Amino acid sequence: xxxxxxxxxxxxxxxxxxxxxxxxxxxxxxxxxxxxxxxxxxxxxxxxxxxxxxxxxxxxxxxxxxxxxxxxxxxxxxxxxxxxxxxxxxxxxxxxxxxxxxxxxxxxxxxxxxxxxxxxxxxxxxxxxxxxxxxxxxxxxxxxxxxxxxxxxxxxxxxxxxxxxxxxxxxxxxxxxxxxxxxxxxxxxxxxxxxxxxxxxxxxxxxx
Numbered sequence: 001x002x003x004x005x006x007x008x009x010x011x012x013x014x015x016x017x018x019x020x021x022x023x024x025x026x027x028x029x030x031x032x033x034x035x036x037x038x039x040x041x042x043x044x045x046x047x048x049x050x051x052x053x054x055x056x057x058x059x060x061x062x063x064x065x066x067x068x069x070x071x072x073x074x075x076x077x078x079x080x081x082x083x084x085x086x087x088x089x090x091x092x093x094x095x096x097x098x099x100x101x102x103x104x105x106x107x108x109x110x111x112x113x114x115x116x117x118x119x120x121x122x123x124x125x126x127x128x129x130x131x132x133x134x135x136x137x138x139x140x141x142x143x144x145x146x147x148x149x150x151x152x153x154x155x156x157x158x159x160x161x162x163x164x165x166x167x168x169x170x171x172x173x174x175x176x177x178x179x180x181x182x183x184x185x186x187x188x189x190x191x192x193x194x195x196x197x198x199x200x201x202x203x204x205x206x207x208x
Contacts, residue, residue, distance in 0.1 A: 028137070031071030034064045035130040046123040053122075061126050069129035075136050076103065082143060089201040091140035091153065091192045099135045106132060142188065144204050149178070151186050159186055169205050176205060 041061050045053045053061075082088035090096050106128060113120050120128075143150040149166065152158035161180050170177045175189040190198055 027071050027074045031068055031075070031133050031137070034068040034071070035133055038064050038068065038126060038130055042123050042126055058122075065126045065129050068133055072129055072133045072136060075133070079136070079139070079141075082145075086200065086204065087143055087145045089142040089144070089193065089197050089204075091142070092194050092197075093140055093192055095135070095138055095140045099139050102132055102135050140192075142201060144201075144208075149186075151178075151188070153186075153188070153192075159184065161186070163208060166208055169208060171202060171205070176202065178205070 038061060041057070041064075045057065045061075079088060083090075110120070110128075138155060139152070140154075141152055144163075146163075148163060149161045150158050151161075161178070161184060165180045165182060166178060167181050168179045170179070173190070175187060175191075178186040178188070180186075188201070193201065
């Protein structure tokens with residue numbers, strides 16, 4: 001089944017304005033920047049150094065770790081909100097189950113360690129938010145809102161397409177192929193989605 005749509009002529013202004021949607025949200029920049037800083041600092045003090053950390057640097061790394069944790073909370077909140085609004089369509093693969101398991105399991109490990117007195121290593125404790133942040137950001141997913149389609153189906157950067165650039169949507173028993181005016185082609189295989197999610201995704205694509 002193929003759905004074609006009329007595509008407006010794109011002026012230089014519309015092309016320039018469409019790039020605005022590609023800007024990374026500030027909380028994601030904070031998360032990425034904090035993760036890089038924390039990995040470098042932990043690697044220096046606990047791997048290259050002798051493990052001795054002054055009070056200032058320990059406080060600094062703890063603050064950065066907490067900031068990354070807050071960015072994780074914001075990202076998870078955004079994903080949950082997008083799913084409730086019908087914008088988010090997660091893929092059924094290892095990244096989904098690993099992210100779900102980590103979000104549930106890692107806090108339980110922390111509670112168990114605190115309750116039994118078996119404290120985690122400082123380096124491990126500091127890097128836990130980084131690990132969860134990287135997992136959440138690499139979750140394979142398709143997101144369609146009122147202005148754009150974003151598909152992350154691999155470990156590369158997500159493919160971003162403004163809705164007005166979608167030229168044709170072709171649906172078969174195996175999956176969906178989305179073609180754009182710029183020559184991009186996004187293929188979504190039915191086998192990688194939960195049945196209910198796939199039904200909602202195809203219904204949303206029909207309305208483009």
